[in-house]
Amino acid sequence: MSDDAxxxxxxxxxxxxxxxxxxxxxxxxxxGITVPRFCYxxxxxxxxxxxxxxxxxxKAPKPLPACxxxxxxxxxxxxxxxxxxxxxxxxxxxxxxxxxxxxxxCDQGGECELQxxxxxxxxxxxxxxxxxxxxxxxxxxxxxxxxxxxxxxxTRCVRFGGEIAGLRELxxxxxxxxxxxxxxxxxxxxxxxxxxxxxxxxxxxxTSRPFQYRARAWELSQRDSVALHDGVGANVHVHxxxxxxxxxxxxxxxxxNETWIADRERFSYQALQSEExxxxxxxxxxxxxxxxxxxxxxxxxxxxLQAAGSxxxxxxSPNATLxxxxxxxxxxxxxGSSHIDHRLRQSDFRGDAxxxxxxxxxxxxxxxSSNQATLLVGSWLRKDQPLLNHRLRQSVLAxxxxxxxxxxxxxxxxxxxxxxxxxxxxMVSALAGVAAALGADAAGVTVEPDATQRAMAQxxxxxxQGGILLGVAAHLHPDFSLLxxxxxxxxxxxxxxxxxxxxGANVAGAHLVGVLPxxxxxxxxxxxxxxxxxxxxxxxxxxxxLFDVDPEFDVANPALMKQALAGADKVVAISSFDSPWLRExxxxxxxxxxxxxxxxxLVNLQGDWQSFCGVVExxxxxxxxxxxxxVLGNLTGVSGFDFLSTEEVINEIRLEAAGMTPDNRLGxxxxxxxxxxxxxxxxxxxxxxxxxxxxxxxxxSPALQATPDAWTPGARVHSSLAERLGLVAGDEVRLSQAxxxxxxPLQLDDRVPDKCVWLPMGSPGSENLAAGFGPISLEKC
Amino acid sequence: MSIRNEPMVRVKKFAxxxxxxxxxxRAEIDRxxxxxxxxxxxxxxxxxLRIVQDANGGSLSQEAxxxxxxxxxxxxxxxxxxxxxxxMYELKPVGRxxxxxxxxxxxxxxxxxxxxxxxxxxxxxxxGEVTEDGRFSxxxxxxxxxxxxxxxxxxxxxxxxxLTPELVDSILDGLE
Numbered sequence: 001m002s003d004d005a006x007x008x009x010x011x012x013x014x015x016x017x018x019x020x021x022x023x024x025x026x027x028x029x030x031x032g033i034t035v036p037r038f039c040y041x042x043x044x045x046x047x048x049x050x051x052x053x054x055x056x057x058x059k060a061p062k063p064l065p066a067c068x069x070x071x072x073x074x075x076x077x078x079x080x081x082x083x084x085x086x087x088x089x090x091x092x093x094x095x096x097x098x099x100x101x102x103x104x105x106c107d108q109g110g111e112c113e114l115q116x117x118x119x120x121x122x123x124x125x126x127x128x129x130x131x132x133x134x135x136x137x138x139x140x141x142x143x144x145x146x147x148x149x150x151x152x153x154x155t156r157c158v159r160f161g162g163e164i165a166g167l168r169e170l171x172x173x174x175x176x177x178x179x180x181x182x183x184x185x186x187x188x189x190x191x192x193x194x195x196x197x198x199x200x201x202x203x204x205x206x207t208s209r210p211f212q213y214r215a216r217a218w219e220l221s222q223r224d225s226v227a228l229h230d231g232v233g234a235n236v237h238v239h240x241x242x243x244x245x246x247x248x249x250x251x252x253x254x255x256x257n258e259t260w261i262a263d264r265e266r267f268s269y270q271a272l273q274s275e276e277x278x279x280x281x282x283x284x285x286x287x288x289x290x291x292x293x294x295x296x297x298x299x300x301x302x303x304x305l306q307a308a309g310s311x312x313x314x315x316x317s318p319n320a321t322l323x324x325x326x327x328x329x330x331x332x333x334x335x336g337s338s339h340i341d342h343r344l345r346q347s348d349f350r351g352d353a354x355x356x357x358x359x360x361x362x363x364x365x366x367x368x369s370s371n372q373a374t375l376l377v378g379s380w381l382r383k384d385q386p387l388l389n390h391r392l393r394q395s396v397l398a399x400x401x402x403x404x405x406x407x408x409x410x411x412x413x414x415x416x417x418x419x420x421x422x423x424x425x426x427m428v429s430a431l432a433g434v435a436a437a438l439g440a441d442a443a444g445v446t447v448e449p450d451a452t453q454r455a456m457a458q459x460x461x462x463x464x465q466g467g468i469l470l471g472v473a474a475h476l477h478p479d480f481s482l483l484x485x486x487x488x489x490x491x492x493x494x495x496x497x498x499x500x501x502x503x504g505a506n507v508a509g510a511h512l513v514g515v516l517p518x519x520x521x522x523x524x525x526x527x528x529x530x531x532x533x534x535x536x537x538x539x540x541x542x543x544x545x546l547f548d549v550d551p552e553f554d555v556a557n558p559a560l561m562k563q564a565l566a567g568a569d570k571v572v573a574i575s576s577f578d579s580p581w582l583r584e585x586x587x588x589x590x591x592x593x594x595x596x597x598x599x600x601x602l603v604n605l606q607g608d609w610q611s612f613c614g615v616v617e618x619x620x621x622x623x624x625x626x627x628x629x630x631v632l633g634n635l636t637g638v639s640g641f642d643f644l645s646t647e648e649v650i651n652e653i654r655l656e657a658a659g660m661t662p663d664n665r666l667g668x669x670x671x672x673x674x675x676x677x678x679x680x681x682x683x684x685x686x687x688x689x690x691x692x693x694x695x696x697x698x699x700x701s702p703a704l705q706a707t708p709d710a711w712t713p714g715a716r717v718h719s720s721l722a723e724r725l726g727l728v729a730g731d732e733v734r735l736s737q738a739x740x741x742x743x744x745p746l747q748l749d750d751r752v753p754d755k756c757v758w759l760p761m762g763s764p765g766s767e768n769l770a771a772g773f774g775p776i777s778l779e780k781c
Numbered sequence: 782m783s784i785r786n787e788p789m790v791r792v793k794k795f796a797x798x799x800x801x802x803x804x805x806x807r808a809e810i811d812r813x814x815x816x817x818x819x820x821x822x823x824x825x826x827x828x829x830l831r832i833v834q835d836a837n838g839g840s841l842s843q844e845a846x847x848x849x850x851x852x853x854x855x856x857x858x859x860x861x862x863x864x865x866x867x868x869m870y871e872l873k874p875v876g877r878x879x880x881x882x883x884x885x886x887x888x889x890x891x892x893x894x895x896x897x898x899x900x901x902x903x904x905x906x907x908x909g910e911v912t913e914d915g916r917f918s919x920x921x922x923x924x925x926x927x928x929x930x931x932x933x934x935x936x937x938x939x940x941x942x943x944l945t946p947e948l949v950d951s952i953l954d955g956l957e
Contacts (some may be wrong), residue, residue: 166792171858173865184861185843415792 004189007073012040012080018071025053026064028079035535036088036117038095038238039154040067042280043259050095050154052117054087062251063087075323079444085121091122095152097128100204106150108204110217111699114152140170141188141264143195143707146214151181151205157197157531164260166393166413167598173628174518181205190708192386192691195266199249199259200741210270210703211247223615224251226602228505228595229446229694232365232387232605234261238596243271245616254609255366263707264691264698266342272594272619272750276578278692289583294621301484301588304543304570304633305335312562313541314340315533315555316515317548318504319695320365320625321600323649326508326513326656327522328547332496334638336419338517341543342510344549345503345689345761347556347771349532351481357523358511360662361388361605362467362497369394373401373463373496377431377487378472380410381692383709385501388605389413401463403456405430407686408758409751411753420454423684424773425677428479431486434460441492444672449650457494466496473688475502476556476749476761478676479775483671487664494666498664501605503689509603512657521656537564541563543547546573546627548592551581552767574628577696581767590697593618595697599646600626607662611650664677675773685737686758687772693762713765715778716749716758727779732781735759735769742768743781795851802848806836810852822857827861839879840871840925868922876911876918878956881935884921887928896932899946903953917953 006017008342009024009035012354018027023046028035034344038126039050048068053068058076063084066077078084097120103109135148136442145163153172158181161168169189172181183189198208220239227234227248234257239247241436248269250261281297282289303311314332316325325342343349361368367393381389393414394400404410418428432442435454438461444494449457460466477492484500491498504510514521517530531540544564553764555561565571573586576594597618601611618624625645633641643649658701690711692704704710715735727733729747742767754760759765761772769776807834813825829849834841846864864870871879880900884893891899901907904917909919910927927933930942934949941952 168791168856168858171856171862173858173861177864184858184865411793413792 009071009072009077010053013384013591014302020071020073022071023067024055024057024064024069024071024075024077028066028077033079035066036121037067038113038117038305039156041156041159041200044156044159044200045664046403047159050152052090053090054084056081056084056087069716076671082703089123090122092118093123093127096122096126098133099152100132100149100667102150102637105143105306106204106569107212108150109187110199112204115760123668130348130636131423138182138186138327139188140183140186141190141194141209141708142703143209143267143702144189144198146182146184147207147211148180148205150203150231151569152203153179154202155181155204156179156200157206158165160197161191164390165193165194170197179483188683188708192262192264192383192709193260194392195263196250196260198429199652199707203251209245210267215246216424217242219283220246220389223390224760225596225612225615227261228602229262230265230385230387230610231501231505231507231605231696232257232385233505233602233610234265234387235463235571235610236261236265236281237433242614243616245272251542255301255364256604256606260387260390262692262741264704268701269595269702271577271697272596274577274700276700277594277619277622278575278578278589278591279590279622281621284587288587289586294623297588297590298631302573302632304588305331305545305632306542306636307487308335308337308541308570311338311542312337312545313531313543313547315344315536315547315549316340316510317554317695318342318344318502318507318510320506320548321598321601321646322506322509322513322603322653323646324625324629325515326649326653327626327633328512328545329521330517331629331633331636331638332545333478333520334633334640336638336699337541338526338528339536340515340530341517341533341536342507342515343502344533344554345352345476345556345772346480347476347534347773348478348480348676349534350673351484351666351670352516352529352532354481354517355403355483355516355518356500356511356668358508358607358660359605359664360501360607361469361501362491362499362664363605364629365391367465368392368467370398371395371400371463371465371467373459373466373469373494374403374668375434375460375466375490376402376406377468377470378427378474378477378485379404379469379501380406380408380473381469381471381501381689382410382412382505382582383723384472385687386619387628387651388692396752401459403459403636407688407753407756409753411751417459420452421751421753423679423756424477424686425675425679427477427675427686428482428486428675430746432481435490435493437488438490438493440489441459442489442753445482446484448535457490460490462497463494465495468494468496469501471501471695473498473686475771476688478771479673480566480673481670482673485666485669488664502663503694505604506602508605508607508662510599510741512603512660517550521653522658522660526598534560537561539564539567542567542569543569544568546586548575548696550575550577550579550609550699551585552579553693553699553762554695555762555769558767559738565747576622577700590628591618591620591622592628593622596625597622599623601626601646601650601702605662611646617652681755682775683778685769685772685774685776686752686756687761687766689762689772690760693760699762704730711760712762713763714747715743716747716752717756717778718750718752718754721754723749725780727780733778734781736777736779737770737774740768741764791850791854791856794854798886800935801852802833802836806832807852814853823853823859824856826860826927827867829853830860830864834870838874839877873909874911875920876916878917879920880917880937881920881922881925883923883925883927883931883933885897885924888926888932891931893932894915895946896934896949899949916956922932
């Protein structure tokens, strides 16, 4: 029988079509026939240890577990026959023997699979009178609360660790009555996807710690939204009670996030209640900000913007919605300035003229799982875009090879077949070596390929489906243009897909609607290109409009930002969160609705337009960004701001950006570029942003900041460098860059190449320094 | 529990394997590793734990288990799972002579209670305890398949059958 032949089985008298090899439960699930289960999960391997899905199969001597019974042609199954029911009820009774009756104080109560199934299959009265077991709890970190007495040993969380997170942290120790799920040696679990075990747990053994005892399931209303910390655009359900977001859980979308979300997406909502939310418009008067009415603040802002004209520089967060982005560029351009950018952390704009029309992963997310060879360039994919890393990990499980050229020996949850770890300044030549091995143009960089580079080239070339992915560190690299050009040449020479993975949730959207100095909506070129983010900050704009930007942490070079703020005549900030620099320099602060408080659209890195509604009222006097921009447009007399809803804005965007699809093809190469970073011996900073410092929300989520993944304030160097400098871990060191300095504790980390200092943009203390990548000096305080 | 991609979940291999255990122990573990496919050397975990336990005075410390994990490139938790599952791995220090007394049905009927009482009186310890001089520890075990000679006990690799208090005394007296 060939693999794709269909067979027919009969379930409860119903004829169903199936493929040989499928498990019975897959067929019944697809047909909507309820079979109770605890351990089975469609994304995990079959364990068949809970025995709840027992069904009667004709000609089988005893009930069989539907999750582990492959279908065969002509199979006759009864899911509700007396035999099946008896088996299910028997299993249920055993499962409840040791389960505590603490539903009234259990967070899972009301959304508990055990509770639900017990209603259908349990008995009214327990026949068990002996002592129940009690299990000691372990502290497994700030995200997950444990109550292991409730555990029914389905092992979903254990299998998740091995199969999806790629990190076995939980296990089942002991045997029989003494078996328990835990970490054995107490420590905080460190996977960036760990929160998913909260959803997987069918009982109240693993629950959300930040959500603990906050609400009952039935008090919450569930609304749909889209997460905004990376370009995946994971679909989420937001759980709301009394106008407050209390929890975020995944919403299934096979094409985007499957059934998972990263911890960042799950717990960042905590920031919404932060003390630092701006809840009232603020105006500077006599040197200090004071609270003001909206009319007054808007009038002030409009006046400042209008006066600025072509001197206006606008910086828009790459996480802003498509509507906000569209209106912000319309406002800026209507006022006569094309100085607008969303690439706040990028520092190399020399290749703007050859920019891809609309950056994306180069293939649909799901296709990453079938890559045979993938080269990561400047990417800690695991922490930068955790769900894309999950897809790529699937490719490794299927036998694919992943290789990397990185400025830090980042740890991945799969082995790298080839890896080059080098100082940022040598990344260009490392990549050029791969190009040279292929005989491709290396953008003028001449280099003799070594064995590793030849091996990389060979794997890419021989892959039926391959990818070369430029990650966050590559995008923030001072030689991004070169890296991108060489990567494109390699992609062309090998037939691999070029993937661009910049930081930010809506970068593709920003390209769609022209939040770029050199592109209009629809990607049409601007004849007289405006100034890019870096040049705007270099003192060329006397009026700054900051849209959802934390000036200290969201830019490539805080030193430039600080000077720009100090030197500007007027600073208008539309912002959700307060920050010391806004306090010090902003003239007008307009409170912005944050995640969940506004409707809008995000375009992810595979080009999906994902619209969502506001699910709660904005906090205090905050207002949705599109409305603020609309009023500013109206007050400044710019035409084309008569929108009544985000739908109307989106309709206009659809017209303006008609026909634009994700496209990584670069334009005609700009004249030969020289590497910006010199390969001299001085120390170099590696400053790619850390997982929980990516945006204002993650930085203000106490739970995320308490995890092992959060960046501990400090600068990391290789132990041999520390030894040469006579330093030990914990020493307070002074870091200096371009005339500014910061003192931070020294940390030793042998993943960092020699002569480098790993200090991410956006990390505590980095606001006192300059460019994320570039020369840095270090001395003992 | 089978996790399909188990060999992959410890990505960073432990580099300096020669720093673990002694050369003899490594050679003995390697003999077991050789019995399995290359990428499944973790299949040798049970043998490795036994070898390390023997070399470690009869019990496994967390450090010893971690070293086994490093040597076989397994996640430490996977080693803990095995070590806690099987009753012949000892997770707390035991005496130089581990007395495993069967108290299962056949032995009980034939007087294992009396043997236990005698052992407790002579050694001054109960199940799960070690004598102060570290010579003996006492462990309750289930059937060891020697019902024909009940009551019985095991000390080290040896079975002692048809026990009487006098016989127990002479056996213990014969041990250093």
